[in-house]
Amino acid sequence: MLNLKNPDLLRKHAYINGQWIDSDSGETLDVINPASGETVATIASCGADETRRAIEGANEAWPEWRDLTVKERAKILRDWYNLIVDNADDLAKILTAEQGKPLAEARTEILYGANYLEWFAEEAKRAYGDVIAPPSKDKRIVVIKQPVGVTASITPWNFPSAMIARKVAPALAAGCTFVAKPASETPLSALAMAVLAEQAGVPKGVFSVVVGKSSRAIGKEMTTNPLVRKFTFTGSTAVGKQLQAQCAETIKKTSMELGGNAPFIVFDDADIDEAVKGAIVCKYRNAGQTCVCANRILVQESVFDVFAEKFSAAVNALKLGNGMEEGVDVGPMINPGAVNDVRALVEDAISKGAKNLNEGGPSELGECFYTPTVVSGVDDTMKLFREEIFGPIAPLYKFSSEEEAIQIANDTEFGLASYFYARDIGRIWRVAEGLEYGMVGINEGIISNEMAPFGGIKQSGTGREGSKYGIDDYLEIKYLCMGGI
Ligand SMILES: NC(=O)C1=CN([C@@H]2O[C@H](COP(=O)(O)OP(=O)(O)OC[C@H]3O[C@@H](n4cnc5c(N)ncnc54)[C@H](OP(=O)(O)O)[C@@H]3O)[C@@H](O)[C@H]2O)C=CC1
Ligand SMILES: O=C(O)[C@H](O)CS(=O)(=O)O
Helix, strand or coil: CCCCCCHHHCCCCEEECCEEECCCCCCEEEEECCCCCCEEEEEECCCHHHHHHHHHHHHHHHHHHHCCCHHHHHHHHHHHHHHHHHCHHHHHHHHHHHHCCCHHHHHHHHHHHHHHHHHHHHHHHHCCCEEECCCCCCCEEEEEEEECCEEEEECCCCCCCHHHHHHHHHHHHHCCEEEEECCCCCCHHHHHHHHHHHHHCCCCCCEEECCCCCHHHHHHHHHHCCCEEEEEEECCHHHHHHHHHHHHCCCCEEEEECCCCEEEEECCCCCHHHHHHHHHHHHHHHHHCCCCCEEEEEEEHHHHHHHHHHHHHHHHCCCECCCCCCCCCECCCCCHHHHHHHHHHHHHHHHCCCEECCCCCECCCCCCCECCEEEECCCCCCHHHHCCCCCCEEEEEEECCHHHHHHHHHCCCCCCEEEEECCCHHHHHHHHHHCCCCEEEECCCCCCCCCCCECCCHHHEECCECCCCHHHHHEEEEEEEECCC
């Protein structure tokens, strides 16, 4: 069905301790193509027992993986990177089939994720310790860094490849072992990564992929098993809070990449055409299903009309369709429930006085399709303002002053990504420093890359992924005090 050059990449079993297995219960789950409703694959659906075996296997494999030199681990990660790049076209087809995003976006995601493997293969060599000035003549102080140990990970459906790569890369580079649970709606990309990990020489037990519709049971095992020393999660804030609480009993190190409510501010000194381009990619990438999408578009009143007109025209030019087709800009949402959620948000706004500028809504293309929509006349009484839209809806807000824009932007419990377009250098510094977010795009709508620290503050999470900071989450600091010198 997918016409893969390498059909071996499409797997129907879980990958645990180097074995491709059925679930203990024989249970299976169907992976559905959101564009067509067709079943892409029927795969093993595992539970807590298989998860426990994967964790135990990861613990057994840890000493040998930990004791490799960083150069030996780096070579395996780089070989894995090369295999992913060589298979990018097939991996993109698998990703689009299970998640729906346009093929070009899927390929970009595959390479974006692979870039973390390349990056951390090198960063591991720079995990330096310290020699500290001795407190007395008879002592010497040294600080070394060592891998945390067995890591467990749960990731969401919206970036089924890159979200795992962004975690497994620093973990394995640091000398940790890794058990991944992808979202049950999009497991195939993770299993394809495991095929290539095996080929790259990642030893049995170092990287396992547990798939199952009983995410609660799998997560319970991951967050309470004492062998797991680090738990990393990407997903909604609500689930992140629950999982972080479950980790408390065994005091695991945790990193949480959670929800967002990104402001996208257009000031009166912005280049309006550039701001429109930035807003389009920032809002409608992955059909608006990213945690860093523009969730509130704030436009200064003197340029509101010209921006709204140009932006609406650009939105209406976007092509909605099956992500496998040439020229499609926006694919389906992940499932019919997601369509209902965004429709309810638009209906709430309209009921409180907002206007559906381009009459966007559910599409006859299929039950997972929603046409890119622009809503104006929006205010903070509407759910669109407070909730993460996670869909192709662009709400436009009008503001008058710089201070008001910053106040509106910060009026949320989230603090992940934020964006603004302006050209006055004083304004750029004032606004960049005033926004309470982990990341700020300035005259730029796409800010994610492996060399930068991705992450949020407030209830958008803890920790950073990527950059020179990203490996710290997978290392422990050990202080050696030598006496009797
Ligand atoms: N900050 C960031 O980098 C990102 C944040 N997100 C946020 O995630 C949300 C969208 O993704 P979505 O998948 O719906 O998020 P969810 O939080 O619902 O699911 C994320 C993952 O958690 C699993 N899960 C859900 N409930 C539990 C549970 N009780 N115990 C263990 N695992 C559980 C899911 O498994 P299953 O699906 O199989 O049930 C999935 O693998 C948005 O809020 C978005 O902002 C998404 C991506 C990146
Ligand atoms: O899951 C997400 O939303 C991603 O973190 C967005 S990005 O890293 O691809 O920008």
